[in-house]
Amino acid sequence: MGRTRTIRPPGVLLFTSATPTLLAASDGDGGFHAPSIAEFFPAAIMFAGTPFEFNRIHLIRIIAAVVLLAVFVVAARRAKLVPGRFQNVIELILDFVRKHIVEDIMGAERARRYVPMITTIFVTILAFNLTGVVPFLNLAGTSVAGVAILLALWVFVTYWAAGIRQHGFFGYLRANMFPPGVPAPIYVILAPIELLQILVIRPASLILRLTANMVAGHIILVLCFAATHYLLFEATPALKLIAPLTFIGAIGVTLFEVFVAALQAYIFALLSSVYINMSLEEEH
Numbered sequence: 001m002g003r004t005r006t007i008r009p010p011g012v013l014l015f016t017s018a019t020p021t022l023l024a025a026s027d028g029d030g031g032f033h034a035p036s037i038a039e040f041f042p043a044a045i046m047f048a049g050t051p052f053e054f055n056r057i058h059l060i061r062i063i064a065a066v067v068l069l070a071v072f073v074v075a076a077r078r079a080k081l082v083p084g085r086f087q088n089v090i091e092l093i094l095d096f097v098r099k100h101i102v103e104d105i106m107g108a109e110r111a112r113r114y115v116p117m118i119t120t121i122f123v124t125i126l127a128f129n130l131t132g133v134v135p136f137l138n139l140a141g142t143s144v145a146g147v148a149i150l151l152a153l154w155v156f157v158t159y160w161a162a163g164i165r166q167h168g169f170f171g172y173l174r175a176n177m178f179p180p181g182v183p184a185p186i187y188v189i190l191a192p193i194e195l196l197q198i199l200v201i202r203p204a205s206l207i208l209r210l211t212a213n214m215v216a217g218h219i220i221l222v223l224c225f226a227a228t229h230y231l232l233f234e235a236t237p238a239l240k241l242i243a244p245l246t247f248i249g250a251i252g253v254t255l256f257e258v259f260v261a262a263l264q265a266y267i268f269a270l271l272s273s274v275y276i277n278m279s280l281e282e283e284h
Helices: 010-018 056-077 085-106 115-133 146-167 169-177 184-233 243-280
Strands: 044-046
Touching (some): 044 056, 056 085, 056 115, 085 115, 085 243, 115 146, 115 184, 115 243, 146 169, 146 184, 169 184
16 A cells, blocks of 8 residues: 555645744654754854854854845934934933943943943844744844853953953052952952953853753744644544643743843843942942
8 A cells, every 4th residue: 555645734734834843853753853953053054063163153144234234224213303213212221221231330421431332232132032933033143152152251251351441451450459448367268259250250140141041942932833733633532632831931931032032131131230340339
């Protein structure tokens, strides 16, 4: 007998084409396949096996960067004295970063120097985070640590440069490693910890927090949609009744991921401002 071919309804094809990363790769056997860490290491599109390997995550980052640049270029060219809705949204974002992040941490005078940097960090992370809930992209550009590492290094160089400019190299180290009011013997323990903090812990806190949240959010999101797909199209009739619940859960997680995307951009920008401001303070 010939092999029977299963024909799925058009809805299945639409579902799978709109969400290309919902199911983890398998060897062709049926059943439910949970998402795996392999989703964050997609196959190369170009230059496989070279230092210039280009994959789906790189493509997503380029798309997000182009869209972000286009939005701000259009906003700048169409800026009017009486702003429309689009300009209002852009100005709301810029004012939020300036007033409620940088100026709240550093004060208005000191903040002027760092507003462009912190704003760039905020909108970049926000745009890259939101690609995780955009159809046909479905993966945050920050779910692999490369972007977080680059931005954290930018912050690292900035707060070291600011501290050295303010206090001098040895003055900056002394202010951080030997805070006043501590008994002298405690410095034996405290100084190495404080040095480790400004060298490793601060940038690591930025990198790990952002990347871990994006990875966890993507896995939960994919798990909900994959479960809905399996229950709706492959499970037994009794289990199909659960599919609406997992689908509602997937929608809820999607909305929560939008919130997390904005929250993580805010936290990264806030901590960056705090670290830079700490390097400028006389005492810690």
